[in-house]
Amino acid sequence: MRLINAPKFIVDNNAGKLAKWLRVMGYDTLFFNGRSDSGMIATALAEGRIILTRDTQIMKRRVITNGQLKAILITSDQPELQMHQVIATLNLDCQFRPFAMCLECNQPLVVRSREQVKDVVPPYVFQTQSQYMECPACHRIFWRGTHWQAMTRKLNKLTQYQRKEGEF
Numbered sequence: 818m819r820l821i822n823a824p825k826f827i828v829d830n831n832a833g834k835l836a837k838w839l840r841v842m843g844y845d846t847l848f849f850n851g852r853s854d855s856g857m858i859a860t861a862l863a864e865g866r867i868i869l870t871r872d873t874q875i876m877k878r879r880v881i882t883n884g885q886l887k888a889i890l891i892t893s894d895q896p897e898l899q900m901h902q903v904i905a906t907l908n909l910d911c912q913f914r915p916f917a918m919c920l921e922c923n924q925p926l927v928v929r930s931r932e933q934v935k936d937v938v939p940p941y942v943f944q945t946q947s948q949y950m951e952c953p954a955c956h957r958i959f960w961r962g963t964h965w966q967a968m969t970r971k972l973n974k975l976t977q978y979q980r981k982e983g984e985f
């Protein structure tokens with residue numbers, strides 16, 4: 818499932834933690850760990866991705882200053898504030914598509930039945946969880962376990978912070 822109007826991202830390695838958070842929300846997000854800014858810009862242009870970076874030099878590139886390519890200069894060095902900045906700037910929906918992307922590979926997850934995962938998940942998980950997803954690339958099995966719930970709660974907190982701030 819691809820949503821045509823949803824923003825897609827490429828995260829520079831100086832703001833790498835953003836990649837996982839955006840994937841938790843369900844946004845298609847590449848992590849750029851190459852050395853050449855030009856490579857990142859070329860990928861962003863080719864795939865229509867918004868660049869998230871802490872590098873002020875990239876912001877001076879002509880493709881960005883003339884509006885051909887969208888980039889956001891991340892101002893904080895704290896991951897939570899970085900996430901808050903991106904959510905507020907683009908008005909992102911924290912509940913966009915939870916549980917849709919592999920947090921490691923950025924691949925859309927595929928639904929698996931309980932029977933299909935029976936032999937690969939721990940018995941207590943099998944007993945308590947009914948919904949499973951598998952990454953077609955790394956074959957990790959995901960379920961809405963405690964780790965996932967903790968990340969969702971953190972995201973919700975960020976949105977509430979955003980709303981409160983808007984009142985002033």
Ligand SMILES: [Zn+2]
Nearest residue numbers: 919922952955
């Ligand atoms: Zn994966």
